[in-house]
Amino acid sequence: MPCKKLSIVCKLAKADMQLLRQLEFAFRTVAASLWDVSRFAQRSGYSDVELEQVARELLCGLGASRVATELRVEWNSRLKTAAGRADYGQKLIWLNPRLFEHPIEIDRTLRHELAHLLAQFRAGRRRILPHGVEWQQACGDLGIRGEKRCHSLPFPAKRLARRYLYRCPNCQRDFPRVHRIKRTVACLACCRAHNGGVFNARFRLRLVK
Structure with missing residues (x-):
């Protein structure tokens, strides 16, 4: 009787090991597949x-x-x-x-x-x-109600110094920018509030620093 029990235990252990190997193989296959797709996606476009x-x-x-x-x-x-x-x-x-x-x-x-x-x-x-x-x-x-404007994924942060500061002459809101603005830009909030969302030179952003 003990021998039969031992034989059953051995068979179960062997089956468990085979299942574990199959799972490990499956996980490795999925990981390799994702890696291959990821490398292919590195090509822009x-x-x-x-x-x-x-x-x-x-x-x-x-x-x-x-x-x-x-x-x-x-x-x-x-x-x-x-x-x-x-x-x-x-x-x-x-x-x-x-x-x-x-x-x-x-x-x-x-x-x-x-x-x-x-x-x-x-x-x-x-x-x-x-x-x-x-x-x-x-x-x-689209099924993502309450979506935040920025993600929280652990991507490397790239911080650039905002060397230029623009200001709306109407609401006094500041608009820091990395690069100098080369075209005529107005405060959208003020254009929407006072001019139906249409551009108005009264709200043109001014460089203050």
Whole structure:
């Protein structure tokens, strides 16, 4: 009887070891797969067809099919601190390849950037704040209500000295900038509050330092 019990225990232990090896192999395979995709995505301009399809379906479901037909989603290794970036003019979303280290954040980042395009599409030619009420509404419609404007992922921080300080002559709000502003820019909040969102030279930003 003891011999039979010992034999059963040995068989169970052997089965457990085989299962453990299978799991280890599976995890190694998944990790290797993610690494291969991540290395491929390091090439700037690598389009992600699957994410494009997801994004297009989301946009079409919200009545923005015109944007959906032109949309491109690309992995861009030039992004360092930002998780993603959106360009409405080009109908383009860039994603940081470092997101492969945090795969659960890929979908949320895609929707975050997609909200920028959706918000501007709805606004038409009217200027809107990057993370204003229009963007917040778009986030809610895309299933990420309460989304924050900045991510909390452990990407390397890049801090540049803001050497120029501009100020609105009306509300006295300061606008620190890394580079000198080369075109005429006005305080958007004041233009919206006092001129229907249309540019007015009264609110033109002035260099104070």
